[in-house]
Amino acid sequence: MTRLSWFNVVSLTVGFAFLYIPILILVIYSFNESKLVTVWAGFSTKWYAELMQNEAFLNAAWVTVKVAVFSSTIATVLGTMAAYVLVRGGRFTGRTVFSGMVYAPLVMPEVITGLSLLLLFIGLNLDRGVLTIVLAHATFSMCYVSVVVSARLMTFDRALEEAALDLGASPFEAFRLVTLPIIAPSVIAGWLLAFSLSLDDLVIASFTSGPSATTLPIKIFSAVRLGVSPEINALSTIMIAIVTLGVITASLITKRNAVRQQRDQQLAERTS
Amino acid sequence: MQTEVFAPWDDPDQKPLIRFKSVKKQFGDFTAIQDLSLDIFEKEFFALLGPSGCGKTTMMRMLAGFETPTSGSIELAGQDIGSVPPNKRSVNMMFQSYALFPHLSIWENIAFGLKRSKMPKGEIEARVEEMLRLTRLEKFKARKPHQISGGQRQRVALARSLAKAPKLLLLDEPLAALDKKLRQDTQFELMDIQEKTGTTFVIVTHDQEEAMTVASRVAVMDEGRLMQVSTPATIYEAPNSVYVADFIGEVNILSGHAKPAGDGLYAVTWADGQPPVIAASNTPYSDGQQVHLAIRPEKVAISEAKPDAENAVEGKVLDIAYLGNLSTYHIALAGGQIIKAQTANTQRISRRSFTWEDTVWLSWTPTAGVLLDQ
Amino acid sequence: MRRFILIAVPYIWLLALFLVPFLIVFKIALSDTALARPPYLPQFDWATGLGAFLAELDFENFVFLTSDALYWKAYLSSLQIAVIATLITLLVGYPIAYAMTRAPEAWRPTLMMLIILPFWTSFLIRIYAWMGILSQEGFLNQFLLWTGVISAPLTILNTNVAVYIGIVYTYLPFMILPIYAALDRLDGSLIEAAEDLGCSRLSAFWLVTIPLSKNGIVAGSFLVFIPTLGEFVIPSLLGGSGTLMIGKVLWEEFFSNRDWPVAAAVAVVLLVILIVPIVLFQRNQQKQAEAEA
Ligand SMILES: Nc1ncnc2c1ncn2[C@@H]1O[C@H](COP(=O)(O)OP(=O)(O)OP(=O)(O)O)[C@@H](O)[C@H]1O
Ligand SMILES: [Mg+2]
Numbered sequence: 001m002t003r004l005s006w007f008n009v010v011s012l013t014v015g016f017a018f019l020y021i022p023i024l025i026l027v028i029y030s031f032n033e034s035k036l037v038t039v040w041a042g043f044s045t046k047w048y049a050e051l052m053q054n055e056a057f058l059n060a061a062w063v064t065v066k067v068a069v070f071s072s073t074i075a076t077v078l079g080t081m082a083a084y085v086l087v088r089g090g091r092f093t094g095r096t097v098f099s100g101m102v103y104a105p106l107v108m109p110e111v112i113t114g115l116s117l118l119l120l121f122i123g124l125n126l127d128r129g130v131l132t133i134v135l136a137h138a139t140f141s142m143c144y145v146s147v148v149v150s151a152r153l154m155t156f157d158r159a160l161e162e163a164a165l166d167l168g169a170s171p172f173e174a175f176r177l178v179t180l181p182i183i184a185p186s187v188i189a190g191w192l193l194a195f196s197l198s199l200d201d202l203v204i205a206s207f208t209s210g211p212s213a214t215t216l217p218i219k220i221f222s223a224v225r226l227g228v229s230p231e232i233n234a235l236s237t238i239m240i241a242i243v244t245l246g247v248i249t250a251s252l253i254t255k256r257n258a259v260r261q262q263r264d265q266q267l268a269e270r271t272s
Numbered sequence: 273m274q275t276e277v278f279a280p281w282d283d284p285d286q287k288p289l290i291r292f293k294s295v296k297k298q299f300g301d302f303t304a305i306q307d308l309s310l311d312i313f314e315k316e317f318f319a320l321l322g323p324s325g326c327g328k329t330t331m332m333r334m335l336a337g338f339e340t341p342t343s344g345s346i347e348l349a350g351q352d353i354g355s356v357p358p359n360k361r362s363v364n365m366m367f368q369s370y371a372l373f374p375h376l377s378i379w380e381n382i383a384f385g386l387k388r389s390k391m392p393k394g395e396i397e398a399r400v401e402e403m404l405r406l407t408r409l410e411k412f413k414a415r416k417p418h419q420i421s422g423g424q425r426q427r428v429a430l431a432r433s434l435a436k437a438p439k440l441l442l443l444d445e446p447l448a449a450l451d452k453k454l455r456q457d458t459q460f461e462l463m464d465i466q467e468k469t470g471t472t473f474v475i476v477t478h479d480q481e482e483a484m485t486v487a488s489r490v491a492v493m494d495e496g497r498l499m500q501v502s503t504p505a506t507i508y509e510a511p512n513s514v515y516v517a518d519f520i521g522e523v524n525i526l527s528g529h530a531k532p533a534g535d536g537l538y539a540v541t542w543a544d545g546q547p548p549v550i551a552a553s554n555t556p557y558s559d560g561q562q563v564h565l566a567i568r569p570e571k572v573a574i575s576e577a578k579p580d581a582e583n584a585v586e587g588k589v590l591d592i593a594y595l596g597n598l599s600t601y602h603i604a605l606a607g608g609q610i611i612k613a614q615t616a617n618t619q620r621i622s623r624r625s626f627t628w629e630d631t632v633w634l635s636w637t638p639t640a641g642v643l644l645d646q
Numbered sequence: 647m648r649r650f651i652l653i654a655v656p657y658i659w660l661l662a663l664f665l666v667p668f669l670i671v672f673k674i675a676l677s678d679t680a681l682a683r684p685p686y687l688p689q690f691d692w693a694t695g696l697g698a699f700l701a702e703l704d705f706e707n708f709v710f711l712t713s714d715a716l717y718w719k720a721y722l723s724s725l726q727i728a729v730i731a732t733l734i735t736l737l738v739g740y741p742i743a744y745a746m747t748r749a750p751e752a753w754r755p756t757l758m759m760l761i762i763l764p765f766w767t768s769f770l771i772r773i774y775a776w777m778g779i780l781s782q783e784g785f786l787n788q789f790l791l792w793t794g795v796i797s798a799p800l801t802i803l804n805t806n807v808a809v810y811i812g813i814v815y816t817y818l819p820f821m822i823l824p825i826y827a828a829l830d831r832l833d834g835s836l837i838e839a840a841e842d843l844g845c846s847r848l849s850a851f852w853l854v855t856i857p858l859s860k861n862g863i864v865a866g867s868f869l870v871f872i873p874t875l876g877e878f879v880i881p882s883l884l885g886g887s888g889t890l891m892i893g894k895v896l897w898e899e900f901f902s903n904r905d906w907p908v909a910a911a912v913a914v915v916l917l918v919i920l921i922v923p924i925v926l927f928q929r930n931q932q933k934q935a936e937a938e939a
Contacts, residue, residue, distance in 0.1 A: 008745035012757075015742035019764055019818065022775035025785060029778070037778050038785060082656040092653060101660040107924050109876020111893045112913045115900060116667035119910070123670055139663040142656070163371035165358040166336055167385030167436065172648055174359075177384075181375045200768050203878055207900075217770050224770070224883060228778045236771040243767045251759050264419045 023240060030233035037228040047234040057235065060219040064199060067130060067215060071137035072194035078138065079145025079194070080187055084175075086146070087153040105143040113140055114207030121208065128210030136208040137198040144197060145190035152186035153179075185254075192250075196243070278488060279503075280313040287350065289314045289439065289472050290335065295344035297330055297496075304330045305496045307344070314439075317466050317473045319483035321519070322493030328476040329368075330496075332442045335474065336365045349439065359388070364438040368445045370429040372417040378428050379404075379413040385436045403431040406465060423454050430462075434469060443475040447482065459485050480520050484508070492516050508568075513646050517566040522600070524572070524611050526565040530557040530643070537638055540565055543607050550582045553643040567641030569600055569614035572634050574626065581635035587611065589630045601626065603634055675910035676703035686907050707911035716895070717912065721919065723890040727806065728874040731813040735870045736863065738814060739821035743862075744855075746822075747829040758826075765819050773812055773883050780808050780884070804886030812880040817873070821866040828862025829855070861934045868927035875923075876916060892916055 004012075030048075034041035051057060082102050089095070105113060117136045118128075126132055156179070164174035180187070202217040209215060216235075223232055280286040288311035297305040304327045312318050320328045333339040334346060337358030345352050353361060364385070373381055382403050386396045404410045407427040412420050417428065426446065433441055446462075447455045463486050466473050477483050483490050484504040491501045492515075500507060500516045511517035514525055526549060528542030538557055539548040542565070551565050578584060590610065591602035594617075601613045613634055626632055677686040711717040746757050764772060779785045780803040787799040802808050832855065840850040856863075878893035885891070892912065900909040 003748045004745065004750075005748070007741070008748050011741035011745040012749070015738070015745075015818075016760060018738075018815070019760070022772065022779055022815070023764070023767070025779065026771070026775040038781070038783050038788070078656045078659055081652055082660075085653050085656065089649070089653060094657070098653075098657055098660070101664050102656075105664060107872050107920070107927070109873070109893060109916060109920070111876055111878050111896045112671070112917060115896070115909060115913055116671045117663065119670045119674060119906070120663070120667040135663060139659070142659075157369060157371065159367045159369050159371035160373060162336075162338055162358070163365070163367055163373070163432075164384070165338075166363075166365045167432070168359050168388035169384075170359055173388065178373055182373075196766055200770065202770055203897075217768070220770055220774070221879075221883075224774050224777065228774070228781070232774065236768070236774065239771060240767050244763065247759065247763055247766055251755070255755070261418060264416070267419065 026233055027237045027240065030230065030237040032230060032233075035230060037230055037233060047230040048238075051231050051234050051238075054231070056214075057216070057219060057231075060214050060216045063130060063213050064216040067133045067137060067205075067213075068195050068198035071134045071198045072141060072191050074134070074138035075142040075145050075194040076187060076191040079142040079190055080149050082142065083146040083150035083153055084179075087150050088158075102143055102146050105140045106147065108140075110140075110201070110203035111207075114204040117204070118207040127212075128208060129213040132208045132210070133205050133213060133215065136204050137194075137201060140204065141194035141197045144193050145187075148190040148193060149183060149186050152183045156183060192246075199239075278315070280316070281311065281489065286313055288312060288347075289316075289349055290474075291347040292331075293345045293347070295334070295341045295346060297327070297334065297339065298342045303496055305334075305341075308496070308498055310491065310498060310501065312472065312474065314472055315470055317463065317475070317486055317488045319487035319490045320474065320476045320493060321478075321480055321483045321490055323519075324478070326493045327496040328493060329444055332365065332444050332474065332476060335440065336363055336442055337361050362436075362438050363440045363442065364433040364436055365442040365444065366429050366433040366446050368448060370417075370425050372425060372428055372432070374417055376416070377413065378409060378415055378417070378420070381417070381428055382432045382435050385432065389436065399435060403435050406434075406468070407431040422449055423458070426450065426458065430465070434465070434471065437469070438471065440472045440474065443473060445476050445478060448478065455479075455482070456485075462486060484520075492519055494519075510642055511566060512644070514564050514566060514644055517642070517644065522569050522612060522614075524567045524569065524641075526567070526641075528563065528565075530561050530563045531559055532557070538563070538643060540643070543605070543609055545607050546585060546605065546609075550638045551641055551643050552638040555643070555645070557643065557645070561645065564644045564646075565641045566644055567636060569612040570598075571640035572611065572613035572636050574601060574603070574613045574615060575633050575635065576625070576630075578633050579635045582638050584633055584635040585611070586631065586633055589626055589628050589632060592626075592628065601632075603632060671910045671913055673703070674907055675707055675914045676705065677907045677910075678704075678706065707907050708915070710908065711911055711915060716890075720890045720892045720895045721915070724875055724892040725919075727809060727813070727891060728871050731810050731817075731874055732867050732871045734810060735814045735817055735821045736867060739818055739866065740825055740863070742818075743822045743825035743829055746826050747832075761819050761822050761826075769816060770879060772816060773879055776808070776812055776815065776884060777803060780811065803884065804889075806885065806889055808884035809881055809889055809891075812884040813870075813874055813877065816880065817870040820869040824865040824869065825859055825862040828859040828865075832858050861930065861937075864930045865927070865934070868923055868930070872920065872923055872927065875920060 029037050029040070031043050031045060032040055033044040033046070082098075086099055086102065114136070117132075117139070121128060121132050160178055160182070161174050164178045165171065169177060200217065201215075202221050205215045206218055206221075209218060220232060220235070223229060290310075290312040292308050292310040295305055295308045296303065308331075320331060322328055330339060334341055337353070337356060340354060345354055347353065348361070348363065373384065376384065379400060382400045383396055386399055391399070400413075401410075404413055407430060409424065409427055409431060412424060412428075417425055420428070426449070430443075430446070443462075447458055450458060459482060462473070462475075475483075475486065484507075487504060489501060490504050490507050492499045492507065494515060499519075500512045502510075507516060507520055511520065517523045518525070526540065526542045528540045528548075530538040530540055531548070533539045533550065536552050536554065538551055538553055540551060540563060541548045549565060557563055573579065573581075578586070585605055587603040587605040589601055590604040593600040593602075597617055598614055599617055601615070603611050603613060605611065611634055674686055742761075746754065746761075749757060777784075781787075782799050782801065782803070784803070786802065787796075790796045791799065802811075836854055836858070837850050840854045841847065845853060876893045877891060878897055881889045881891040881894045882897070885894075893916075896909050896912045896916070899905050899912060
C-alpha cells in the first residue's frame with residue numbers, strides 16, 4: 001500500500017520523533033557517568049545504585065504505590081457502580097445532578113479539585129496523610145473508571161442480563177455471573193487507568209498530603225525545581241520501563257485474544 | 273390430525289394457562305397494547321403474527337416479566353403474575369438474538385438456569401445431558417458460543433430455555449436469523465420438541481407461512497389490537513376482516529353493496545359495467561350494505577371459453593408470475609380492475625395455455641370467497 | 647433495596663467529596679482573611695447562629711481580584727496561552743492523525759499504541775525531560791550550535807516558548823486521537839467522489855475531509871484547551887517569572903501567601919470561565935453521539 005505521500009511520511013516521522021526523542025534522551029542520560037546531565041562522560045549505572053540508597057525516595061515510592069493500590073481499587077468499585085447506575089439505572093430523582101458529578105471532575109482543573117478537598121479535610125479536622133490522598137484520588141479517578149466502564153456497558157447487549165433474570169438469577173446474580181465477567185476487561189482497564197492517574201498525580205496530592213506522607217511526584221517535583229539531576233533520570237527510566245512493559249504486555253494479550261476469537265469463528269463456520 | 277382433537281379453546285370447562293384481562297400497555301403517551309384480552313391453553317403452540325411495531329415483543333416481555341401492564345392483569349395458571357419478578361416466574365424466553373452467555377460453554381449455558389434453582393448437582397448434569405441429546409448438541413458441549421454455527425446457537429438457546437421445564441416457553445422470532453432451508457427443518461424440530469415436552473409455546477414471527485406451519489392457533493395483531501385469534505385453517509379460509517384476509521396470503525378484494533338473493537346468497541354490485549357477483553354468507557347483510565368479498569387467487573378458475581358458472585368475468589392477461597409449482601395470473605378487466613388467479617403447474621411451461629394479452633374468462637363459485645363487512 | 651444501595655453509595659461519595667468541598671470553596675471565597683487557624687473568618691458558630699454567620703460573608707475578595715492587575719492579567723494570559731497552544735497542537739496533530747489513517751492497515755494498531763503510550767508514562771517526567779533539552783546548555787542549544795544555525799545559546803527554558811512546547815508535547819495525544827477517530831470513520835470513496843467531480847486533491851481535502859472531521863477537531867481542541875487553562879505543572883517547571891498562568895497564581899496564593907479566601911475566589915472565577923468551553927464541549931459530544939446513533 002502506497003497511499004502514504006511524502007508529506008504523510010514526514011508528518012509521522014517528525015511527530016513520533018517529537019514524542020519520543022525527549023524520553024529517549026532522558027533514558028540514555030540516566031546511564032551517564034557525569035553529574036552533569038547534558039554532557040556524556042561514559043556509561044555507568046551508579047545513579048541507579050545511588051537511587052537505591054536514597055531512603056526518602058524509596059519511602060515516597062512506597063507511599064505512592066500504597067495510595068495508588070487503595071485509591072484505584074476504591075475508584076474501580078465506585079466507578080463501576082456509577083457507570084451501571086448511569087447506563088442501567090433508569091430514572092431516579094437527582095439523576096442529572098449525579099451524572100453531572102460523575103463527569104465534572106474530568107474537566108475540573110486539578111488545582112481546584114485539590115484546593116476544595118483540602119478545605120473539606122481541614123473542615124473535618126482530618127489529619128492529612130495517606131488516607132486523605134486515597135480519598136482524593138479515589139474521587140477523581142472514579143470518574144475516569146466510570147467513563148471507561150459505561151462506554152463498554154452501552155454496547156453490552158441488554159438481552160444477556162434479561163436472559164439471566166429469565167433463567168432465575170436475581171439481579172445481583174445476573175450482574176455477578178453475566179455482566180461482570182463480560183465487562184471485566186474494561187473494569188481492569190479502568191483500574192489500570194485509575195492506578196496510573198494516582199501514580200502520576202502531583203497537584204491533588206500536594207494539596208491533600210501532609211508531612212507524614214509524601215508521594216513520589218511531590219518528591220520529584222521539589223527535586224526538579226532545583227534543576228535536572230541524574231538520579232531523577234534514573235528514577236524516570238525505571239518508571240518508564242515499568243509502564244512500557246505493562247502497556248506492551250496488555251496490548252499483546254488483547255491482540256492474541258482477538259486472533260484466537262477470529263480463528264475460533266472461522267473454525268465454527270467451517271465445521272457447521 | 274392432532275388439531276382436530278386438540279381444541280381446548282372450544283371447551284368452556286378448560287382453564288386457560290395464560291389469561292390476559294383487558295391488558296393495556298403504554299410507553300409514555302404511546303399506547304403499544306390496547307385493551308387486550310386473550311386466553312392461551314396448556315400444550316398450545318400459539319403464534320403471534322403482525323406487522324413490525326404492532327406490539328408482539330411487548331406482549332412477550334409482559335409475559336416474561338420485563339414489562340408491567342399499565343392496566344389490566346395477566347394470569348398464569350389462575351394467578352395474577354403482575355408483581356412477580358422475571359426471575360421468579362416459571363416462564364422462560366428464547367431471545368431473538370439468542371442472548372447466549374459468551375463467557376460460558378454450551379454446557380454451562382444450558383446449566384445456568386438449573387444452577388439458580390438449587391437443584392442437586394447430579395440432577396443438573398442429567399438434565400443438561402438430556403437437553404443436549406434433545407437438541408443434538410452433545411458434540412459441542414465444551415465449546416463457547418462463538419465456536420459454533422448460527423443454527424447450533426439457536427438450538428443452544430432453545431435447550432437453555434427448555435432446561436428448566438417451564439410451564440410456558442416464549443420464542444421471539446426464534447428462526448429469523450436462519451436461512452430458508454434450515455428454518456423449515458427447525459420448524460419441524462420445534463414442533464417435535466413441543467410435542468415431546470408438552471410445554472406451551474408462544475412464538476412471535478413475521479413469517480406467516482411459519483405461523484401456519486407450526487401453530488395450533490394464530491393471533492393476528494395490528495397496532496396493539498388482536499384482529500383475529502383462530503386456527504390457521506380458519507384464519508386462512510374464514511378471515512373476519514379485510515385486514516386479516518389481506519395479511520395472510522394473497523387475496524382479491526371486491527368491494528361493493530350487498531343485495532339479498534335468498535338462500536343465504538347475496539348479489540354484490542361491485543363495479544360499473546360488471547354483472548353483480550353472487551356470494552354465500554352465514555352472516556346476514558341488509559339491502560345496500562357495504563361489503564367486501566375476499567377471494568383467494570387459487571379459488572379463481574381461468575379458462576379460454578366462457579364457463580358455465582354463477583360468477584364469470586372476462587379480461588386480458590396482464591402479467592404472469594411463475595412460481596415453479598404455481599403460476600399467478602394478473603387479469604385486467606374492462607373497467608381496469610385487476611383480479612389475480614392462480615393455477616397449479618401440472619404441465620411444462622412450453623405447453624402452458626395462456627400468455628400475455630390473451631383474452632380469458634375468470635370464474636368462481638358462490639362459496640369460494642367470504643363476505644366481510646369491515 | 648439493592649438498587650437503592652447501588653445508587654446511594656457512589657451518589658453519597660460524590661456529594662461528600664465533590665459537591666460539598668465545592669460549596670466550601672465558594673463559602674470561603676466569601677470570607678475574610680484572618681491571622682487564625684484556619685486562616686479565614688467567619689467560622690460558623692452555633693452560638694450566634696446562621697444569620698450572624700451569613701451576614702459576615704461578602705464579595706470583597708472578588709472586588710479585590712478586579713482591583714489587582716495581577717489577577718486579571720493572569721486570567722487573560724492563561725486564556726491567551728491556552729488558545730495559542732491549542733491552535734499549535736491542532737496544526738501539529740492534524741497531519742499526524744491524517745497520516746495515521748493513510749498508513750497501511752497493519753501498522754495502525756501499533757501507531758495508535760505509540761500515540762497512547764506517552765499518556766501512560768508520568769506527566770511530570772515528560773515535562774522534566776524537556777528541562778534538560780531546553781536549558782541554556784541543553785541538547786537543543788548544543789545541537790543548534792553544532793550545526794551552526796546559531797552562534798550563541800538561546801534562552802528557551804523559563805520563557806513562554808518553553809511553556810508552549812510543554813503544552814503541545816503533553817496534550818498532543820488528546821488532539822490526535824479524536825481527529826484520528828473522525829478521519830478513520832470517513833469513507834474513502836467520498837474523496838474519490840469529490841475528485842471524480844472535478845476537485846483537485848487539495849480542494850477535496852478542504853471541502854470534504856476537513857468539514858467531515860470537524861467533530862474530531864472540535865473535541866480535540868476542547869480536550870487540549872480545558873486542562874491547559876488551569877495548568878500548573880508546565881508553567882511552574884518550564885515557564886519563567888514572566889509566565890502568568892492562573893493555576894500557578896492560585897497555587898502560590900494558597901501555599902506561599904496563605905491567603906485562602908483569595909485563592910478560593912480565584913478558583914471560583916476560573917470555574918466560571920471554564921463553564922463556557924465545557925458546555926460547548928458537552929454539546930459537541932452530544933451532537934456526535936446523536937449523529938452516530
Ligand atoms: N421501551 C419502549 N419505550 C417506548 N416505546 C416502546 C418501547 N418498547 C416498544 N415500544 C414501542 O411499542 C411498539 C410495539 O413494539 P414491539 O417491540 O412490541 O413491536 P413488535 O411487534 O415486536 O415489532 P417487530 O416485529 O418489529 O419486532 C413500537 O411502536 C415500539 O416503538
Ligand atoms: Mg419484536
